Amino acid sequence: MQQILITGGAGYIGSHTAVALVNAGYEPIIVDNFSNSNQDVLAGLEKILGKKVKHYEGDCNDREFMHGVFKENSLKGVIHFAASKAVGESTQIPLTYYSNNINSLIVLLETMKTFGVKDIVFSSSCTVYGQPDELPVKESTPRKDAESPYGNTKKICEDILTDHVKSGAAARVVALRYFNPIGAHPSSLIGELPLGVPANLVPFVTQTGAGIREKITVFGDDYDTPDGTCIRDYIHVMDLADAHVKSIQYLENQQDTFFDLFNVGTGNGNSVMEVVKVFEKVSGKTLNYEIGPRRSGDIEKVWANTDKVSKVLGWTPQFGLEEALRDAWNWQVSLEK
Numbered sequence: 001m002q003q004i005l006i007t008g009g010a011g012y013i014g015s016h017t018a019v020a021l022v023n024a025g026y027e028p029i030i031v032d033n034f035s036n037s038n039q040d041v042l043a044g045l046e047k048i049l050g051k052k053v054k055h056y057e058g059d060c061n062d063r064e065f066m067h068g069v070f071k072e073n074s075l076k077g078v079i080h081f082a083a084s085k086a087v088g089e090s091t092q093i094p095l096t097y098y099s100n101n102i103n104s105l106i107v108l109l110e111t112m113k114t115f116g117v118k119d120i121v122f123s124s125s126c127t128v129y130g131q132p133d134e135l136p137v138k139e140s141t142p143r144k145d146a147e148s149p150y151g152n153t154k155k156i157c158e159d160i161l162t163d164h165v166k167s168g169a170a171a172r173v174v175a176l177r178y179f180n181p182i183g184a185h186p187s188s189l190i191g192e193l194p195l196g197v198p199a200n201l202v203p204f205v206t207q208t209g210a211g212i213r214e215k216i217t218v219f220g221d222d223y224d225t226p227d228g229t230c231i232r233d234y235i236h237v238m239d240l241a242d243a244h245v246k247s248i249q250y251l252e253n254q255q256d257t258f259f260d261l262f263n264v265g266t267g268n269g270n271s272v273m274e275v276v277k278v279f280e281k282v283s284g285k286t287l288n289y290e291i292g293p294r295r296s297g298d299i300e301k302v303w304a305n306t307d308k309v310s311k312v313l314g315w316t317p318q319f320g321l322e323e324a325l326r327d328a329w330n331w332q333v334s335l336e337k
């Protein structure tokens with residue numbers, strides 16, 4: 001079985017990708033410093049898979065530690081999820097974000113070079129588009145100035161990867177620009193586990209449904225959208241996980257020096273109010289919500305053009321918003337038990 005290193009593999013998207021990799025016949029090797037995740041995730045993962053998952057506790061910025069991991073395994077490739085990801089927090093502690101997100105990529109690329117590991121899939125984000133001038137947004141749509149230090153780290157990391165490949169390095173790179181991942185594994189054994197108050201809409205919605213939060217605030221209902229609330233492209237995390245497997249397989253057939261990038265979204269936009277309504281339908285709960293002022297830095301509307309990912313990677317999403325919200329809700333219910 002080919003081994004794939006998953007940095008940040010105990011996190012939300014990484015843990016679901018570990019399941020998808022095993023289902024596709026790979027052996028995931030997880031590295032995580034548990035700065036934004038919990039050891040319990042590994043237990044859930046092992047229950048789904050019915051076997052142990054090899055994992056290391058450590059920091060991707062720690063070169064010696066990373067060398068140890070590469071020495072002990074014969075890695076075929078790497079999926080690099082490890083990063084700090086809270087947009088709001090990144091405006092408070094920008095240096096932590098620049099240091100963690102950028103340095104970890106550099107240490108990783110240098111370690112890959114030392115050990116002759118070529119393939120890497122990188123977690124980028126639709127945040128690099130800002131508010132795009134055309135919708136749905138294509139990979140060729142120009143990126144905008146970042147709205148936050150977090151967003152800037154994603155742009156800079158994309159540039160580092162492009163420059164690395166341009167230099168002729170033996171590196172095969174896919175950057176995936178995720179839209180808005182939501183939902184959980186249908187078993188409800190793993191899912192999104194925000195520490196503290198969730199920064200994303202769906203965990204806030206499910207926690208409000210569960211009575212943990214009193215109400216949700218919808219930030220602005222006077223945007224230029226059909227119901228006035230912001231529009232995003234919500235993608236089921238298992239579909240997103242699958243896009244990583246497809247990317248790893250795609251890289252296997254490329255030349256030694258290679259870069260490509262893809263949008264990973266459904267191609268559909270849903271407003272905040274649509275999410276609230278669909279959640280109420282699938283959960284049978286009535287959500288307490290209020291309309292508040294716009295939140296600074298929020299993009300009005302964005303959704304993906306998915307022609308490239310579907311044509312080149314042969315990837316199409318299997319789940320819709322209802323299924324994703326159902327799985328997110330079942331996960332929330334399982335957490336309460």
Ligand SMILES: NC(=O)c1ccc[n+]([C@@H]2O[C@H](COP(=O)([O-])OP(=O)(O)OC[C@H]3O[C@@H](n4cnc5c(N)ncnc54)[C@H](O)[C@@H]3O)[C@@H](O)[C@H]2O)c1
Nearest residue numbers: 008011012013032033034035036037059060082083123125
């Ligand atoms: N969730 C989203 O909405 C979203 C959207 C676009 C892009 N992304 C990107 O996808 C990736 C994964 O996101 P997620 O939602 O799974 O986040 P997450 O916080 O759940 O997972 C990231 C994991 O990386 C670990 N980590 C962080 N820094 C580390 C380090 N230096 N060394 C080792 N481990 C470290 C954390 O403990 C965590 O388990 C991130 O790069 C994020 O920026 C996420």
